[in-house]
Amino acid sequence: GAGVSQSPSNKVTEKGKDVELRCDPISGHTALYWYRQSLGQGLEFLIYFQGNSAPDKSGLPSDRFSAERTGGSVSTLTIQRTQQEDSAVYLCASSLELGPPNSDTQYFGPGTRLTVL
């Protein structure tokens, strides 16, 4: 079946512009996660959704970052007034359920490579 999809696959923007990144999770997955991966680095947790709510936004690096999820499905990550340090690959993942003891496997999308000039 279809996996997690993300769009766009690549985004080049100018410093100060706003960008929107989209994630389509696997159908039926209630949990959705956003991560950021800088070049050659591990994954930095940003935010997760259980349904449409985001109980934990502590990973968002600044108030320029926001995310929403509608209909328990598609999620968008918005970065306002982009800075060069925002350049990274933004990964989305989804899973059936959330946290231990279920700890369902997270399935990742291919990511959006964001370059801020």
Next chain:
Amino acid sequence: GESVGLHLPTLSVQEGDNSIINCAYSNSASDYFIWYKQESGKGPQFIIDIRSNMDKRQGQRVTVLLNKTVKHLSLQIAATQPGDSAVYFCAENRSGGFKTIFGAGTRLFVKA
């Protein structure tokens, strides 16, 4: 502080040999551990997981070992193949939480 880290940033093995990728964690409250494989230009892919009530779990050509005494996790790949070349991440889920913490990753090179 709490961390999930890897001992080696790169590992080079001969095709057909066994690979061992190591990971250390510092929080004894972590109760779920996962290994992911990430190929160039792709998102991480689940390989195998293990819960803290186990010390070993086997999959197809892969084995994960958990040593809670020394807070160490390892991934063993048998008969390593060129297709195994990738970056491997260990990750932990802390008890009662949802936030998966990823290590920095180990790049595995398989020499033909």
